[in-house]
Amino acid sequence: MWGTWSAGLAAGLALIIAIGAQNAFVLRQGIRREHVGAVVALCTAGDVVLILGGTAGIGALVSRFPDALEVLRWAGAAYLAWWAVRSFVSAVRPASLKADAARSRRSVITTTLALTFLNPHVYLDTVVLLGSLANQQGPDARWVFAAGAVTGSVVWFSALGYGARALSGALSSPRTWRVVDLVIGVVMLVLAANLVLG
Numbered sequence: 524m525w526g527t528w529s530a531g532l533a534a535g536l537a538l539i540i541a542i543g544a545q546n547a548f549v550l551r552q553g554i555r556r557e558h559v560g561a562v563v564a565l566c567t568a569g570d571v572v573l574i575l576g577g578t579a580g581i582g583a584l585v586s587r588f589p590d591a592l593e594v595l596r597w598a599g600a601a602y603l604a605w606w607a608v609r610s611f612v613s614a615v616r617p618a619s620l621k622a623d624a625a626r627s628r629r630s631v632i633t634t635t636l637a638l639t640f641l642n643p644h645v646y647l648d649t650v651v652l653l654g655s656l657a658n659q660q661g662p663d664a665r666w667v668f669a670a671g672a673v674t675g676s677v678v679w680f681s682a683l684g685y686g687a688r689a690l691s692g693a694l695s696s697p698r699t700w701r702v703v704d705l706v707i708g709v710v711m712l713v714l715a716a717n718l719v720l721g
Contacts, residue, residue, distance in 0.1 A: 528674075531672040532674050534675075535671065535674070535675030539676055544638045545642065545645070548638050548707075549687075550684075552631065554687045554703070557631065558626075563680045563684040566639060570645075573649035574649050574653050574673055575669055577649055577652075577657065578658065578668075597719075602638075604715040606638075610707045610708035611705070611708040614702075614708065649672075
């Protein structure tokens with residue numbers, strides 16, 4: 524069982540660690556020290572629900588209705604493009620880099636949920652891929668594999684959110700924020716283009 528759990532952990536981390544919109548947002552909130560607990564908890568909870576859903580067989584349901592992923596693809600691309608523009612505007616306007624430009628908890632939660640559930644790749648990675656890998660382990664061991672993947676999500680989002688928070692002092696200058704926002708904007712545009720073209 525330890526080997527199955529470790530395989531789930533490795534598979535989960537391999538899929539989660541890739542730089543994406545959600546990870547960039549968690550990193551940004553961690554650096555800002557703004558609602559980090561809520562962001563980490565929501566990202567982790569989203570992964571848990573999707574991984575367990577895929578393990579329970581939702582992956583087969585999603586594959587039977589590909590139009591759902593198509594709608595998510597276009598909605599996700601539009602949202603990522605909007606987020607890129609917003610990041611570029613933040614990089615250009617020094618006022619948006621000040622500490623007093625904090626976002627409300629509701630705004631942060633809404634953005635976290637959108638970046639989590641409007642990304643069709645999250646469904647492909649967690650529901651379809653991890654769900655399929657888990658179900659290859661057999662009826663009992665699939666839940667051990669899923670537990671490993673869930674552990675990977677908990678470890679990754681906690682490390683990303685709170686690790687960035689530990690570095691926030693060194694990363695708090697306006698110049699650093701300008702670079703962070705520019706990089707995030709470029710990443711969002713690339714991800715949006717990949718969704719549209721892929």
